Amino acid sequence: MLVSALLMSVGINSCLCVLLFTLYSVLRKQPHNYEVFLPRRLAAGTSKRRRNKVARYIPSVRWIWKSWRPSEKDLMDSSGLDGVVFMRMITFSLKVFLFAGIIGTFVLLPVNCFGDQLIQINYADWSANSLDLFSVANLKTRSPWLWVHFGAIYLVTAFVCCLLYLEFRYIGLKRIEHFNSSRAQPQQFTILVRNIPSSDGSSVSETVDRFFTENHFSTYLSHVVIHRTSKLRSIVDNAKKLYKKVKHKKPDAPRVRKTPIVRFFSRKDTPEDHYEKVLHELEQNIRLGQAEVSTPGKEVRAAFVSFKTRYGAAMALHMPQSINPTYWLTEPAPEPHDVHWPFFSASFMQKWLAKIVIVFACLLLTVLFLVPVVLVQGLTNLSALEYFFPFLTLILSMKIVSQIITGYLPSLILQTSLKIVPPIMEFLSSIQGHICHSDIQKSACNKVIWFTIWNVFFATVFSGSAFYKLSVIFDPKEILVKLAVAVPAQASFFIAYVVTTGWTDTLTELFRVVPFMVSYVKRSLEPTDDNELVIPPMRYHRDTPRVLFFGLLGITYFFLAPLILPFILLYFVLAYVIYRNQFINVYEPKYDTGGMFWPMIHYTMIFSLVLMHGIAIGLFALKKMELATYLLVPLPVFTLLFNEFCRKRFMPIFTAYPAEVLTKRDREDQNDPRMSEFYNNLVTAYQDPALLPLRFSGSRNDSLTSPLLSSTSSEV
C-alpha cells in the first residue's frame, strides 16, 4: 500500500470524525433525540427537555468534557463493576500503547527507516508498497539494528505483564469491595440445584426439603422448584403485548393525528370490547396453564435453594453433595431478574452433549465465515479483481477509485459481515444451557473473541487461500516462520483497518446508528410522546472483543510496523471518550457479573503477547539472528508461566467469594433489623414470573398479588 493511500484513508476518516462529533453535539441536544442519545439521563430526570431553540443548533465540545469528568466511583455507581472493567480495559490499552507508542515511534520507526534493505533490492517494488519502508522488513539480514527490536520486545512484554498483574489484583480487590458494600441480595443466599434424583412417591419439592434438612440442617431456609413453563410463558407474553396495545388504544389516551403512512398501515376500526374479550380468554388460559404447570408432574428436576447465611449457601455450593456426582449439582444462583427462564430442563448428559454440539457449531461457523474473508482479501489485490471482473479495469485504473478500494472498502465489507457474528454467538450460547443472561453474554463474548482473532487476524494473514491456511496448521515446524513472513506482509491492511474500521466503529457506537434510525422512522410514522422509554443494556459480548482485537493488533504489530501505534493510540482515546459518554448517558446495567469479564481480557492479552513472541522468533530466524532467536524462546515460556501464576493467584476470587468475606458480611447482618423482611422476600425471590398471578381485565393495573403457588417453600 502506498503512503498516499494511507494518508487518503486517514484524511477521510479524520474529516468524518470531526464532522460526526460536531453533528452529534447538535443532534443530542434535540429533544426528540433524547431517547436515543440520553435515555439514562431522561429516565433519571436529570436532563430537562430544553426548548431554547438557538443554543440547540450550536455545536459544542462540552459533552466530551462531561464524559471525561466522572470518577471511577461514579462509574461504578452508575454502571456497575462490569462498566468499570470495560473502561479499565481501555485505560489499560491506553497505557500499554502509550509506552509501546513512545518506543515504537521514537526508537523503532527511525531504526526501520534508516535500513536500506528494500531500496537495495528493488526500487520499483518498494515504491508500490512504500509503507514497508517504516516496517522491520526494511532492515537487512543479520542487521545489528535488530537487537533494538529484540530489546523492545522484552521491554514491552515486561511492561504489559506488570500492568496485567496490577490490573488483575486491582479488579479482584474491587470485586471484594463491591461485594462488601452491596446490600444483602437474594443471589448471595441462594444456590441453584440441578439433577435432583427422583425418589418414589415424593415430589421434587419434598425431596429437596428432605435432602437439605438432612445434610445442611443448620443453614437451610427454603426452596423454589422450577417448572416447565416455556409454553405458558409464550401465552403470558402474548397477553402482555395485547394488553399494552389495548391500553394504548384506550379512549382516555388523546387521539393523535395520524400521518398518512400510519393511516394506510393501521387496521380498520377494531372494536375495543373484542380485545377485552380476547384478554379475558387469555387470562383464563393463563390461570388454567399455571394450575396445570404447578402440578407435581410438570416439575423440572431443579430448584433454587435459599439459606439463612451467605456462608451456608457457599458451603452447599462448594461441597460435593451426592454419592452419584451427577445428582444434586450445585451452581451459584444468578440475580433473580437475570435468570434465563427458558433454560431447558436438561439432564446432566443432555447439557454436556449440548455443549459439545455447540462447540462443533461454532467451528462450523468459523469455517463458513472464511468465504467473506477471502472475498475481502480479493479486493486488496486489485489485479485479482481485474482478473475476475475484466469490465472493471477502466474504473479501477482511476487512481482515486483504486485508492478508495484498497484503503477503505475491504475492511468495511469485513466489518459489515462481522456485525452478524455477536448475535449468532449469543444465540448459540443461549441454547448451550446457561441459566442466566450474564452467563450467556460471557460465553458469547468468549466465542466472539476467538472468532474475531481467528477469522479476522489469521484468515487475513494467511489469505492466499483457505486451504493453504489449513495445511499450515498441520505443519507446526514451519508455522512460526510462515507467520513471520505472512504477518508483516499484511501490515498495511491492518493499519488501514485500524484507521477505517476502528475509528468508524467507535463513531457508530456514539451515534447508535440503528436505534437512531429506528427512532426516526418510528417518529415519522407515529409522532407520539407515549413511546415507552427503553434504556438499552451494554452489549459487552459485542464491544469487548472489538476493543480487544485492536489491542491484539497493536501488540503483534508494534515491532513489525510501528507506524500502526499512533493510529491505535488514537483509536483508544476515541474509545475512551465515547464509551464513557455512552455509559453515562445511554447504557444501564441489567445485571452485574462482578467483573467476570476481566479474566477473558487478561487471557486475550496473554495470547497476544505469546503470538507476538512467536512471530518475533520466526522473524529473527528469517533474518538469520540465531542468538536472538534462542534468547527469545524463554520469553513465551515465562509469559505462560506468569499467566499460570496469575490464574492461580487471582482466579479463585473470580469464581467464588472466600469464607473470610462471607462470614464478615454475615456477622454484619446479624444485628440488622431489616433482615427478617429480607428473608421473607428471599423465599419468593426466585418465583418464575410466568407463574405469578396476572390480572388484565377489570381494574386495569397489572398488579403482582402475593404469590401463592404450590412450590413455594417451607421455613425450617
Next chain:
Amino acid sequence: MLVSALLMSVGINSCLCVLLFTLYSVLRKQPHNYEVFLPRRLAAGTSKRRRNKVARYIPSVRWIWKSWRPSEKDLMDSSGLDGVVFMRMITFSLKVFLFAGIIGTFVLLPVNCFGDQLIQINYADWSANSLDLFSVANLKTRSPWLWVHFGAIYLVTAFVCCLLYLEFRYIGLKRIEHFNSSRAQPQQFTILVRNIPSSDGSSVSETVDRFFTENHFSTYLSHVVIHRTSKLRSIVDNAKKLYKKVKHKKPDAPRVRKTPIVRFFSRKDTPEDHYEKVLHELEQNIRLGQAEVSTPGKEVRAAFVSFKTRYGAAMALHMPQSINPTYWLTEPAPEPHDVHWPFFSASFMQKWLAKIVIVFACLLLTVLFLVPVVLVQGLTNLSALEYFFPFLTLILSMKIVSQIITGYLPSLILQTSLKIVPPIMEFLSSIQGHICHSDIQKSACNKVIWFTIWNVFFATVFSGSAFYKLSVIFDPKEILVKLAVAVPAQASFFIAYVVTTGWTDTLTELFRVVPFMVSYVKRSLEPTDDNELVIPPMRYHRDTPRVLFFGLLGITYFFLAPLILPFILLYFVLAYVIYRNQFINVYEPKYDTGGMFWPMIHYTMIFSLVLMHGIAIGLFALKKMELATYLLVPLPVFTLLFNEFCRKRFMPIFTAYPAEVLTKRDREDQNDPRMSEFYNNLVTAYQDPALLPLRFSGSRNDSLTSPLLSSTSSEV
C-alpha cells in the same frame, strides 16, 4: 524373529516357571525363610515355625490354592482398598484378554494365517521372520478379510469401555462403603492449612486460632502448628539407631556365637558405658533442640486444623478461605502415620516452581533413558551388533547364541535398567512438595506409567534412531501411518518381551529376590533370632505401571499380532496367583489411599484404546481401505467422550466424600460414647514425632510420655 526362537524363549521360561514354583513351595516352608516369604503370617502368629523336617522338603501346590481362596472382602480387610484395586486391575485385564484372546486366537489368527501377502512377496524374507505369518502384515492390500479386524476393533473397544464403566462405578461405591464402615479416624476430621499469612505481633498458632474461630466458629476444634524439624529429626533418628544397638549389646541378651566373618568386621571391644554417655548427651541435645524448635520463630506457616465433625472439616476444605487465594490453602490431611514430615516449608510460589522443575527433571530423565533403549534395540539387529563388534561374529553365528540374544537378552537388559526408574521417580515426587507418602507414591506411579509407555513402547517402536523419533513428533500428519508401519514391525520383540520380562517379573516378585538374598547374607553373618521382623509395604508405584504396560501391549497388538494374546493371558494368570499370594503373606498396607490408584488405571486403559485406534487407522490407510479408515475415525472420538463422561461421573467421588455421606457418619457418631476419647486423641494426633519426648537413659523403655509441647492446641 523365527518361530523357533520364540519357542525357545517360551521353553526356557516355562521351565523356569515350573522350577521356581517348585523351589518356592519348598523354600517358603523353611523356618528361616518365613521372614522373607510369610512375614505377615509370622507377625499375625498364624504361621507356626514347624519343625517337621520331612514335609518341609516336599514340593506342593497348596500355596496356589491358598492364595486363590480368599474372597474380596478378606482381601479388603487384610490389604485395604488399594490392594483390592490392584487385584481388580488384574482381574479386569484377565476379563479383557480372555475376550480379546478368544476373538484373536479363533478368528483373527486363522484369518491372518490364510493370507498370502508375505509368501508372494518374498519367501526368503518371511522365513527369517516367520512370526509375521500370524500377523496382519500377511493380509494383502484391500483384502476383504481386513473387515474382520475392523469388526474386532469395534467389538473389543465396546467391551473394554463397558467393563471400564462398571469397574469405575464399582470401585467408587467400594470407596464410599469403605468410608462408611471405617471407624472415626483423625484424617476425616482434619485438614492441612498452608501459607498462613503472617500477622504482626501474633504467632502462627494465634493467627490460626483467630481465623478459624472467626470463620468456622461452629465446627472448629483445635490445631497443631508444624515446626521446622528436619535437623532435629536426624538427631532423633541417630539416637534411636544407637539406642537399638546398645540394647542389642546389653549383657542380658545371650552372647551369640559369632561367625568368623562377623568377628573380622566387628569393632574391638567398645565399653558399654561409652554408649551410655553418648546416649545421654544425645538426649540432652534432643531436649535442647525440641525446646529451640518449639519457639515461635521456628514455625512453618502451616498447621493441621481439626474440626468437631467430618462435615465441618469438609466445609473448610472446599471453601476458598482468603481474599488472597494464595493464603490459607487447604488440603485434606493424610493419615497421621502417613505424613511425610520432612516436606519442606515451601511457600505457594516455591511449591509451584518445584513442580515445574520436577516436570523438567522427568523430561530430562526420559531423554537420557533413550540410551539404554537404543542399545537394547541394537541387540535385536544382530547385523548391527556384528558391525560394531566384529570379533563377536564367530559367536553370533552359532544358532543357539543368536537365538538367546534375540529372544531373551534385549528385554532382560531393558528390564534391569528399568528397575532403577521407580526409586528415582519416587525420589523426584518426594521433593515435589507432597505432604504424605501415599501422595508421593501416587505421583511416582503416574510418572512411572508414562515413563514406561514412552520409553519402552514408543522408544522401541521408533527404534531406528532417537532423532528420527523426535522428527516424527513434529509431523503429526504422518504419525499415524508411521506408527502403523513401525508398531507391527516390533511385534516379535514384544511377544518375546511378554514371555521373558513378563513372566520373570512375576517370578521375581514371588521370590522377592533382593530381600531373600539380603536375608540370606544377614543370616550367614549374624545368625540370631533377634532380627526385628520388618513387614514390607506393597510398592504400588513399581508394580502398577508394570502390569498396566502389559495391558497396553495386549490392547495395541491384539489385532496386529494376535499371537501375543495367549502369552499375555498367561502373564495375567501368573500375576493373579502371585500377587494374591503376596498380599496375603507378605505385604501389609502402610496407608490407605481409598482406591485412588484406579483413576490412573482407567486413564491408562483409555490411552491404550486410543493408541490402538490410531494404529488401526494408520494400518487401514496403508492397506488402502478408505471406507474402513473413515469409519474408524469416530471410534477414538467416542472413546475420549466416554472417558470425559466417566471423569465427570466418577472422579468427584475420588477427590472428596460427598455431604450426604459425611452427615450420615456424623449423625451416627453423635451418640457414640467413645467420641469424647477420640476428640482427646485428635488434638494430639498430628504431633510431629520428632517433638515427642523421648527417654533413653535411666529406665530403658522408650516411652512416649504425654506431649506437652508449646504448639499443641486449644479447645474452643
